[in-house]
Amino acid sequence: MGNITLNVEKTLGFITKESLAAYEPKVKECMETLEKGTGLGNDFLGWLHLPSSITKEHLADLKATAETLRQNCEVVVVAGIGGSYLGARAVIEAMSNSFLWLEEKKAGQPIIVFAGHNIGEDYLAELTEFLKNKKFGVINISKSGTTTETALAFRLLKKQCEDQRGKEMARKVIVAVTDAKKGAARVTADKEGYKSFIIPDNVGGRFSVLTPVGLLPIAVAGIDIEQLVAGACEMEKVCANENMMENPAALYAATRNELYKEGKKIEILVNFQPKLHYFMEWWKQLYGESEGKDNKGIYPSSVDFSTDLHSMGQWIQQGERTIFETVVSVETPNHELRVPTDEENLDGLNFLAGKRVDEVNKMAELGTQLAHVDGGVPNLRVSVPVLNEYYLGQLIYFFEKACGISGYLLGVNPFNQPGVEAYKKNMFALLNKPGYEKESEAIQARLK
Numbered sequence: 029m030g031n032i033t034l035n036v037e038k039t040l041g042f043i044t045k046e047s048l049a050a051y052e053p054k055v056k057e058c059m060e061t062l063e064k065g066t067g068l069g070n071d072f073l074g075w076l077h078l079p080s081s082i083t084k085e086h087l088a089d090l091k092a093t094a095e096t097l098r099q100n101c102e103v104v105v106v107a108g109i110g111g112s113y114l115g116a117r118a119v120i121e122a123m124s125n126s127f128l129w130l131e132e133k134k135a136g137q138p139i140i141v142f143a144g145h146n147i148g149e150d151y152l153a154e155l156t157e158f159l160k161n162k163k164f165g166v167i168n169i170s171k172s173g174t175t176t177e178t179a180l181a182f183r184l185l186k187k188q189c190e191d192q193r194g195k196e197m198a199r200k201v202i203v204a205v206t207d208a209k210k211g212a213a214r215v216t217a218d219k220e221g222y223k224s225f226i227i228p229d230n231v232g233g234r235f236s237v238l239t240p241v242g243l244l245p246i247a248v249a250g251i252d253i254e255q256l257v258a259g260a261c262e263m264e265k266v267c268a269n270e271n272m273m274e275n276p277a278a279l280y281a282a283t284r285n286e287l288y289k290e291g292k293k294i295e296i297l298v299n300f301q302p303k304l305h306y307f308m309e310w311w312k313q314l315y316g317e318s319e320g321k322d323n324k325g326i327y328p329s330s331v332d333f334s335t336d337l338h339s340m341g342q343w344i345q346q347g348e349r350t351i352f353e354t355v356v357s358v359e360t361p362n363h364e365l366r367v368p369t370d371e372e373n374l375d376g377l378n379f380l381a382g383k384r385v386d387e388v389n390k391m392a393e394l395g396t397q398l399a400h401v402d403g404g405v406p407n408l409r410v411s412v413p414v415l416n417e418y419y420l421g422q423l424i425y426f427f428e429k430a431c432g433i434s435g436y437l438l439g440v441n442p443f444n445q446p447g448v449e450a451y452k453k454n455m456f457a458l459l460n461k462p463g464y465e466k467e468s469e470a471i472q473a474r475l476k
C-alpha cells in the first residue's frame with residue numbers, strides 16, 4: 029500500500045529550489061526541538077508519538093462503548109467545539125455516505141449530529157425538536173470541561189435525555205470525554221456515574237483527534253478506528269525522516285514558510301471532493317490557532333472545488349497575489365459512475381459519454397492548477413490514494429507534524445492559543461458571570 033505524497037514542484041516558479049534546500053538544517057533543528065521537548069509549548073507534545081502509543085486494549089474499550097451507544101440509540105449527539113468537535117466531524121463526514129442521514133435509521137447504525145459548537149437558539153431549539161421521541165444518546169466532549177457553548181448544549185441535552193429515557197438509561201447513553209480531574213464535565217460525569225474517557229493533559233484540543241475526543245464519535249459512526257490509527261502510525265514513521273526532501277511534513281513546513289516570506293500571506297486548502305469539507309475546517313483550526321499569533325502567521329482558508337470555482341475562483345485567479353494553494357487530491361474514488369450516452373445530445377455532453385465522472389473532475393483539477401499557477405498562485409499538492417480511514421489517519425498526522433515544525437520555523441509557540449480568551453472575557457463580563465464584576469463594570473462603561 030502506498031502513502032500520501034506531497035508535490036511542491038508548482039511552487040518553484042515563485043520560490044527557488046535553493047531557497048527551499050536552505051531550510052534543511054532549520055527544519056532538522058525544529059524536529060529535534062520537538063523530539064527533545066525543549067521548545068515553546070513543550071508541555072503539549074503528547075500528540076507527537078500518540079499514534080504508536082495507542083494500545084489494542086484502549087481501542088477495544090472505545091469500541092465497546094461505541095457499541096453500547098450504537099445498540100441503544102437512533103441518534104447520537106456529539107457535543108463539543110473547536111478541537112473537541114472538528115476532528116470527529118472531519119473523519120465522519122469524509123467516511124460517510126453523503127445521503128445516508130436522509131434514510132430511515134436502522135438499528136445499530138445511529139445518525140450522528142453535532143451540538144455545542146454554536147450558541148444559535150434556533151439551532152438548539154430545532155435540535156431539541158428533532159430529538160423528541162427519539163432514542164438518543166450524547167457524547168459530551170470538552171478538554172477544559174467549562175466551555176460555554178458545549179456546557180450550554182449539554183445542559184439542555186442531559187435534561188431532555190433523562191426526561192425522555194429515564195435516569196437509568198441516560199446513564200448508559202451519556203458518555204463524557206474530558207480532563208482526568210478538572211472541570212464541570214468531569215464533576216458531572218463522576219457524580220452521575222457516566223462512562224468517561226480522559227483527554228491527556230499534554231495533548232491540546234486541536235491535536236486531539238486521535239484521542240477519545242475523535243476516536244469515540246468516529247467509532248460510534250461505524251468507522252474503522254484501527255485503520256485510522258494504523259495510517260497515523262505509518263505517517264509517524266515517514267515524518268520522522270531527517271532528510272527534508274523525503275519527509276512530507278518537513279517539506280510542507282519549509283515550503284509554506286518560504287512562500288510566506290515571499291509575501292504569500294494566505295494559504296487556501298483545496299478539495300475536489302465535497303466530503304473533505306470538514307477536514308478543511310479541522311485543518312483551519314490546527315493552523316490558525318497554532319500559527320496566528322505575535323502579529324504573524326499565514327491565514328488558513330479553504331475552498332471546495334469545483335463548487336467554489338464558480339464563486340471564489342475569480343478572486344483566486346485575478347485578485348491580490350498574496351495567496352498560495354494546497355490541494356488535497358484523492359486519486360481514486362470509492363464508486364464508479366459513467367456519463368451516459370444521450371441520442372439527442374441536447375446538452376452537448378456526448379463528448380463525455382462513457383467517461384467516468386472522476387475523469388471530468390480530474391481535468392477540472394488539472395485545468396485549475398495550470399490556470400492558477402499561470403495566474404500567479406503557487407500550488408502544492410497532497411495526493412491521497414483513496415479516501416479511507418487509513419489515508420485519513422495519514423493525512424491527520426502529516427498535517428499535525430508539519431504544523432509543529434512550521435510553527436517553530438515561524439518562531440511562535442504553536443501549542444497555545446491565548447488570543448481566544450479575549451472574546452470570552454468580554455462575553456462573561458457582558459453576561460455578568462460571577463467573578464467578572466470588575467470587568468462587567470468596565471465593559472458597561474465602554475458601552476455608554
Ligand SMILES: O=P(O)(O)OC[C@H]1O[C@H](O)[C@H](O)[C@@H](O)[C@@H]1O
Nearest residue numbers: 110111112170171172175233448
Ligand atoms: O475542549 P474544550 O476545553 O471545550 O475547548 C474547545 C476549544 O475551545 C477553545 O476556546 C480553544 O480555542 C480551542 O483550542 C478548543 O479546542
